[in-house]
Amino acid sequence: MQKNALKFLTLMLCIGVSTAYAQTAQPIKREFKFGKIAPTEFEVKASGQDSSASAIKLFDVGNCYFEYNSTGGFIYVFERHIRYKILNKNAYDLANYHVELYRSSNSAKEDLSFMDAATYNMVDGKMVTSKLNKDAKFTEEFNKNFVIKKFALPNVKEGSIIEFKYKIRSDFTFTLRGWEFQSNIPTLWSEYNVRIPDYFVYKNNMSGYYQIEHPVHETVTASYIPGLSSNAVYDKYCAANVPALKEEPYVTTMADYTPKIEFELRGTQFPGELYKDFNGSWPKIIQGLAEDENFGGFINKNSYSKSVLPGILKGEKDTLAAVKLIVNYVKNNLKWNKEYSKYANETNPKSIFEKKTGSSADINLALLSLLKEAKIDAYPVLISTRENGEHPGYPVVSAFNNVIGVTQIGNNLYFLDATDKDLPAGMLDYENLSHQGFYMDLKSFNGKWLSTEPSVSSEKIFVYNMTLDKDRKLTGKINQYSKGYSALNLRNKYRKTNNETEFVKNLKKDKTGLEVSNYKIDNLDNLDELLTETMDAVIEDNVEEAGNLVYFTPLLFERTKENLFKLEQRKFPVDFAYPFKESYRITVNFPDDYEIDKLPKGGIYKLPENNGTFSINYVTEGKTLMVKSTINVSKSLYTPEEYFDLKELFKAVVEKQAEQIVFKKKV
Numbered sequence: 204m205q206k207n208a209l210k211f212l213t214l215m216l217c218i219g220v221s222t223a224y225a226q227t228a229q230p231i232k233r234e235f236k237f238g239k240i241a242p243t244e245f246e247v248k249a250s251g252q253d254s255s256a257s258a259i260k261l262f263d264v265g266n267c268y269f270e271y272n273s274t275g276g277f278i279y280v281f282e283r284h285i286r287y288k289i290l291n292k293n294a295y296d297l298a299n300y301h302v303e304l305y306r307s308s309n310s311a312k313e314d315l316s317f318m319d320a321a322t323y324n325m326v327d328g329k330m331v332t333s334k335l336n337k338d339a340k341f342t343e344e345f346n347k348n349f350v351i352k353k354f355a356l357p358n359v360k361e362g363s364i365i366e367f368k369y370k371i372r373s374d375f376t377f378t379l380r381g382w383e384f385q386s387n388i389p390t391l392w393s394e395y396n397v398r399i400p401d402y403f404v405y406k407n408n409m410s411g412y413y414q415i416e417h418p419v420h421e422t423v424t425a426s427y428i429p430g431l432s433s434n435a436v437y438d439k440y441c442a443a444n445v446p447a448l449k450e451e452p453y454v455t456t457m458a459d460y461t462p463k464i465e466f467e468l469r470g471t472q473f474p475g476e477l478y479k480d481f482n483g484s485w486p487k488i489i490q491g492l493a494e495d496e497n498f499g500g501f502i503n504k505n506s507y508s509k510s511v512l513p514g515i516l517k518g519e520k521d522t523l524a525a526v527k528l529i530v531n532y533v534k535n536n537l538k539w540n541k542e543y544s545k546y547a548n549e550t551n552p553k554s555i556f557e558k559k560t561g562s563s564a565d566i567n568l569a570l571l572s573l574l575k576e577a578k579i580d581a582y583p584v585l586i587s588t589r590e591n592g593e594h595p596g597y598p599v600v601s602a603f604n605n606v607i608g609v610t611q612i613g614n615n616l617y618f619l620d621a622t623d624k625d626l627p628a629g630m631l632d633y634e635n636l637s638h639q640g641f642y643m644d645l646k647s648f649n650g651k652w653l654s655t656e657p658s659v660s661s662e663k664i665f666v667y668n669m670t671l672d673k674d675r676k677l678t679g680k681i682n683q684y685s686k687g688y689s690a691l692n693l694r695n696k697y698r699k700t701n702n703e704t705e706f707v708k709n710l711k712k713d714k715t716g717l718e719v720s721n722y723k724i725d726n727l728d729n730l731d732e733l734l735t736e737t738m739d740a741v742i743e744d745n746v747e748e749a750g751n752l753v754y755f756t757p758l759l760f761e762r763t764k765e766n767l768f769k770l771e772q773r774k775f776p777v778d779f780a781y782p783f784k785e786s787y788r789i790t791v792n793f794p795d796d797y798e799i800d801k802l803p804k805g806g807i808y809k810l811p812e813n814n815g816t817f818s819i820n821y822v823t824e825g826k827t828l829m830v831k832s833t834i835n836v837s838k839s840l841y842t843p844e845e846y847f848d849l850k851e852l853f854k855a856v857v858e859k860q861a862e863q864i865v866f867k868k869k870v
Contacts, residue, residue, distance in 0.1 A: 235264050235284055237319060237368045238332070244364055245325050247288050253389040253447050258294035260390040261286040261364070265382050268398040270372070271427035277400070279373050281380045286366040287388070289359060298322065298356040300367050303349055305375060315352050317370040322356045324363050333358040377481070378601045379405065381465035384442040385413055394441040395464065398425055401434045404469045408595045411462030412774050416441050440464055452767045453777045455589040455637060460775050467601045486648040488600045493645040497546040501568050502645070507553035508576035516577065523612050525577060530621050530628050533570045537561055539622040543588055543605040563622050564606050570621045571608050581610040581619065584640040584653065589780065593637065607635060609642060609653065618655065625694040627730040631655055633688065636780040638840065656839060660782040661688035665761050667789040675746035675753065677791070683736040688781050690734040694727060714760040716744035752800065753866040757789045757830040762860035768850040777841040777849060789830040793866060799823055801865035808855045810848050814838050817856050832860060
């Protein structure tokens with residue numbers, strides 16, 4: 204009976220009869236009118252799992268509908284009204300609001316047609332309103348495609364209520380503005396109303412880990428200009444009392460787990476016209492990309508490729524060797540501007556090579572153009588980067604934000620990305636490790652999903668050969684070996700420093716007592732070889748003495764000091780991006796008058812089905828101590844159900860690697 208009553212109340216909330224505040228005793232009827240603040244809103248406090256929140260989103264209401272512009276046709280209008288209660292100074296930044304507006308290379312654009320905002324404070328029992336000042340409005344040209352409008356509210360204090368209400372008109376009806384129902388601030392009420400004319404058919408994608416209500420789906424009448432009206436589909440989506448979304452380590456992006464809805468145009472059917480399919484299927488999407496001058500048309504432009512290819516290949520007949528030569532040419536002649544894109548900014552590779560810089564699409568589509576001219580079968584692969592979020596899987600082109608290449612040589616697939624000089628052919632950058640990419644044949648308009656799981660794991664090996672003297676100082680050599688993603692990360696870190704001296708300084712930064720000399724790095728530019736570091740080392744302040752006992756933590760700087768998995772339960776998968784292995788081999792020669800008083804017990808810890816292991820063991824031989832420890836995470840992705848075992852594995856890592864060896868000095 205109680206469950207049914209609660210379900211009915213939630214439904215009534217979504218229909219708009221009333222909205223309940225979790226922190227108040229009785230439901231309060233809400234009218235979302237700007238400036239109309241109920242006295243009880245000043246009394247709202249955080250509680251429960253969000254008791255430490257710095258602000259509460261009292262409501263967040265959006266509306267999306269269409270208007271007709273006699274010169275440009277249909278546009279859509281996006282309205283938003285949002286109100287916050289500020290609980291402490293950590294939330295003062297909410298008073299600095301910004302709105303991003305997009306514009307294309309032609310005249311299509313978005314305009315902020317209305318903005319109102321205010322701060323409300325209770326002073327001596329009366330509400331005082333501080334409106335948005337004219338001099339607190341700023342416009343920033345973010346780049347050629349984005350303008351940012353910024354607004355700063357005055358008189359924000361602990362206990363203030365602030366609100367913003369604005370309207371955007373957009374020419375870009377291909378993708379409507381979506382809506383997120385959860386954020387890092389607890390939300391009492393979130394609602395999105397969408398009215399779409401019969402002329403437009405949209406795909407909508409609902410995602411996230413929180414239940415969103417959809418109480419209204421009905422046909423209504425919509426008017427656009429005098430004499431022009433149509434039926435429209437009206438949908439209302441809403442959520443009540445949504446807790447704050449908590450950050451968790453090792454995820455793609457928290458946006459993947461945020462409950463949200465997004466819209467992409469499938470097709471149009473205007474009166475007197477046939478239905479026009481924009482991207483109702485993968486073949487339709489592929490055909491559109493093949494015919495696009497900034498995608499398929501760009502790849503097919505071969506004048507530049509013809510002129511430079513003979514000098515690149517120099518008669519090379521081996522396919523893999525030829526691929527590497529072409530990839531290296533692109534890497535050495537084009538610099539990535541750190542922008543991801545699936546469309547080239549120009550219509551000809553020659554223009555990109557003349558500029559010597561470009562986006563990921565500029566670079567990788569230019570690479571595909573060269574490979575095509577070399578008669579090497581290579582194909583574009585659309586990617587949604589980790590930061591961009593997981594692709595929903597069905598035909599939605601706007602959910603991709605990057606493109607790479609792929610070729611098959613023998614039985615092996617080689618993914619190709621020329622944006623990073625240190626990325627070997629066949630290996631993908633971290634951001635592209637989103638588990639799958641969509642391969643396309645631009646001739647047959649066929650495509651399929653390909654797994655982008657790394658075939659090469661990340662491995663780091665630390666080898667310490669040290670001698671401990673009577674002054675508790677360790678002297679010897681450190682060798683470090685890196686391959687796969689560990690090597691890629693090290694190469695990137697090394698190249699970002701100005702010189703080797705600075706790199707060594709950074710290497711020592713968080714390693715108390717370490718002094719390094721004769722540092723050497725081998726195979727920095729040989730991407731297919733093991734990246735090797737060697738150095739002479741002196742380590743002080745890492746061995747403790749108490750009476751005739753000497754205490755030593757053998758893993759020194761390399762031990763795992765903290766378990767990142769702290770939550771009792773986890774809702775989201777653990778996504779490492781790639782499997783990894785870390786091995787530590789420490790050999791210590793100790794003085795003749797030392798003997799081992801206490802040696803920790805070694806052991807091996809395994810995840811079910813051998814999906815990960817941790818081992819540590821100790822061996823003594825004469826006056827030599829040898830310690831070997833290995834962490835092996837053999838999958839890139841672990842489900843929430845596997846979280847507890849993973850947490851326990853790393854708990855064992857932290858505890859066992861922290862155990863000390865105790866030496867006893869002979870008297």
